[in-house]
Amino acid sequence: DQQVKQNSPSLSVQEGRISILNCDYTNSMFDYFLWYKKYPAEGPTFLISISSIKDKNEDGRFTVFLNKSAKHLSLHIVPSQPGDSAVYFCAALRTNQGGKLIFGQGTELSVKP
Amino acid sequence: DTAVSQTPKYLVTQMGNDKSIKCEQNLGHDTMYWYKQDSKKFLKIMFSYNNKELIINETVPNRFSPKSPDKAHLNLHINSLELGDSAVYFCASSRDWGNTEAFFGQGTRLTVV
Numbered sequence: 001d002q003q004v005k006q007n008s009p010s011l012s013v014q015e016g017r018i019s020i021l022n023c024d025y026t027n028s029m030f031d032y033f034l035w036y037k038k039y040p041a042e043g044p045t046f047l048i049s050i051s052s053i054k055d056k057n058e059d060g061r062f063t064v065f066l067n068k069s070a071k072h073l074s075l076h077i078v079p080s081q082p083g084d085s086a087v088y089f090c091a092a093l094r095t096n097q098g099g100k101l102i103f104g105q106g107t108e109l110s111v112k113p
Numbered sequence: 114d115t116a117v118s119q120t121p122k123y124l125v126t127q128m129g130n131d132k133s134i135k136c137e138q139n140l141g142h143d144t145m146y147w148y149k150q151d152s153k154k155f156l157k158i159m160f161s162y163n164n165k166e167l168i169i170n171e172t173v174p175n176r177f178s179p180k181s182p183d184k185a186h187l188n189l190h191i192n193s194l195e196l197g198d199s200a201v202y203f204c205a206s207s208r209d210w211g212n213t214e215a216f217f218g219q220g221t222r223l224t225v226v
Contacts, residue, residue, distance in 0.1 A: 002155075034213065036217075042219050043117070043203050043205075043219045043220050044156070044217045045217070046214050046216070049213060049214065089156065093213060095213065098163070098168060099144055099146065099161065099210065099212060099213065100161065100169055101148075101158065101215060102158075103155065103156040103157070105155050
């Protein structure tokens, strides 16, 4: 039972344009959401997060939007840069269960010059 | 300075062997985790320790035994290795049990032949 889903395994975007990565979840008890970025042969690195009490969080070129009623979140990267090419994982957790992250299966983003 | 380091990075071994993966974090964090990324790229939590105490054990076969000699180390010992154990294993840490942001090691690619 996959509680966090990223339905697009890959996304290709032109440099300078916006990248939009999507994530859906099924468990309404999740109250915190995170995005991680992963390069080949490296571990995931934290990118940005959002609490369920908010609907938007912005950090530089990265913005995460949360739509609780639709159980959907998205990561916007603008402008996209070639160095953003990586696999992006969406993760969710219930903060009363500590740091137990439930991950989606990842979306591979390719930003072309 | 590597924050979360795992050794070895690659491990190839035969079925039936016993092997260990070591993990150390120099961030002063209280909580450490083991995650497994399978062939379908899903990242799933296996164990979590808080101050050397086991707090999460996610239906992992008892051939897998984590050991935390101190809060900076969480090693993973696997007995009687099976082909299905082939995966990438990631160690991670977070400041404390209630903290949401986890820092990951670079991963250990285990191949059982």
